[in-house]
Amino acid sequence: MTQQNRNSPAPASAERGGHAEGPRKAADEKQVFLDYLARQNLKLTRQREAVVNEIFRDSGHFEAEEIVQRLRNNRVRVSRATVYRTLELLKECQLVEQHNFGTAQSYYEHVHLGEHHDHLICTQCGNVIEFYNQRLEDVQQEICSNFGFEETHHSLRIFGVCSKCRQS
Amino acid sequence: MTQQNRNSPAPASAERGGHAEGPRKAADEKQVFLDYLARQNLKLTRQREAVVNEIFRDSGHFEAEEIVQRLRNNRVRVSRATVYRTLELLKECQLVEQHNFGTAQSYYEHVHLGEHHDHLICTQCGNVIEFYNQRLEDVQQEICSNFGFEETHHSLRIFGVCSKCRQS
DNA sequence: GTTAATGCAAACGCTTTGCAGTACA
DNA sequence: TGTACTGCAAAGCGTTTGCATTAAC
Numbered sequence: 001m002t003q004q005n006r007n008s009p010a011p012a013s014a015e016r017g018g019h020a021e022g023p024r025k026a027a028d029e030k031q032v033f034l035d036y037l038a039r040q041n042l043k044l045t046r047q048r049e050a051v052v053n054e055i056f057r058d059s060g061h062f063e064a065e066e067i068v069q070r071l072r073n074n075r076v077r078v079s080r081a082t083v084y085r086t087l088e089l090l091k092e093c094q095l096v097e098q099h100n101f102g103t104a105q106s107y108y109e110h111v112h113l114g115e116h117h118d119h120l121i122c123t124q125c126g127n128v129i130e131f132y133n134q135r136l137e138d139v140q141q142e143i144c145s146n147f148g149f150e151e152t153h154h155s156l157r158i159f160g161v162c163s164k165c166r167q168s
Numbered sequence: 169m170t171q172q173n174r175n176s177p178a179p180a181s182a183e184r185g186g187h188a189e190g191p192r193k194a195a196d197e198k199q200v201f202l203d204y205l206a207r208q209n210l211k212l213t214r215q216r217e218a219v220v221n222e223i224f225r226d227s228g229h230f231e232a233e234e235i236v237q238r239l240r241n242n243r244v245r246v247s248r249a250t251v252y253r254t255l256e257l258l259k260e261c262q263l264v265e266q267h268n269f270g271t272a273q274s275y276y277e278h279v280h281l282g283e284h285h286d287h288l289i290c291t292q293c294g295n296v297i298e299f300y301n302q303r304l305e306d307v308q309q310e311i312c313s314n315f316g317f318e319e320t321h322h323s324l325r326i327f328g329v330c331s332k333c334r335q336s
Numbered sequence: 337g338t339t340a341a342t343g344c345a346a347a348c349g350c351t352t353t354g355c356a357g358t359a360c361a
Numbered sequence: 362t363g364t365a366c367t368g369c370a371a372a373g374c375g376t377t378t379g380c381a382t383t384a385a386c
Contacts, residue, residue: 120311120312120317131315133307133311136304136311139301139304139307140324143288143299143301143304144328147288147297148330149290149328149329149330149331150329150334151326151327151328152329153327154325154326154327155323155327156308156322156324156325157322158308158312158317158319158322159319159320159321159322159323160312160317160318160319160320160321161317161320162316162317163317166316166318
């Protein structure tokens with residue numbers, strides 16, 4: 001469902017995708033989350049930890065319901081409500097982003113510390129291609145600066161037909 | 169709620185915003201819609217026409233419900249269902265775009281023939297600033313071409329704090 | 337006259353919430 | 362032991378849909 005690509009200088013590790021990120025990095029991310037909980041006087045529950053671990057195992061896009069199912073397949077029962085509540089926390093510490101690709105539900109995405117990318121979305125097969133382009137980021141920076149606007153984050157979605165679908 | 173801005177060569181008329189577009193242009197757009205109906209063997213009903221006129225009167229962002237209310241204030245009763253169905257048609261002939269700005273509901277926008285812009289969204293006051301930047305478009309074009317991707321449309325949303333909110 | 341459109345209200349699907357019971361710190 | 366968290370089921374909310382009626386062509 002998701003491809004990984006970079007067509008410009010990669011600002012961080014290049015081995016993204018699948019389960020390939022190094023153990024140190026995942027540990028760092030988990031620490032960010034733990035620190036956040038501590039700072040807010042929140043508790044690390046069995047369920048919260050299970051959800052976070054499941055999300056950190058991978059770097060693709062997923063739906064909330066998918067996490068419920070993946071955990072259930074592993075014999076871990078966590079309610080939908082708790083998954084949504086945990087996603088909210090992860091968004092707050094910028095470890096997860098929420099996307100809308102034109103359908104009713106939201107897609108979430110595990111974002112690695114400080115990394116960012118945008119999306120090409122094939123409206124025929126639903127495939128989502130990720131890319132990062134430094135020039136694009138620079139131009140956006142400049143636009144914000146022109147408007148005296150202080151960016152926190154952005155989302156660029158390019159819709160169209162991917163190369164595979166164009167061939168068939 | 170919405171500002172209009174261009175910080176790059178304007179590809180079309182500069183007097184956009186408010187109710188300022190010329191009568192010729194509005195007529196052209198209506199013709200596009202009428203042609204579309206004819207081509208698809210669809211009918212121009214009283215309700216459909218009322219919805220389209222109401223949308224073409226203005227160029228800001230709006231919610232579906234807002235159209236229902238604006239018409240009702242003018243003593244024109246059109247059901248929510250019909251408004252949604254008409255918006256669908258307008259999207260199909262590219263006279264309206266659908267956006268998600270991070271809240272539950274969709275925002276729609278009357279887009280003028282062949283024009284396009286992106287959005288800066290202030291997460292503090294909710295203000296939406298429109299902009300167009302040719303360099304940005306060029307870079308996107310290039311990215312698509314690198315991926316063999318055929319773009320139909322795109323949406324860039326930059327979230328952050330606008331200059332007014334930064335001052336206060 | 338035929339075909340498509342409308343309005344209503346019910347259905348939908350994702351997400352959120354109130355609340356009583358549970359578990360972390 | 363106190364406070365936060367969980368699960369459940371119900372509610373919310375924007376949006377879509379089935380169906381009987383109405384209107385365009």
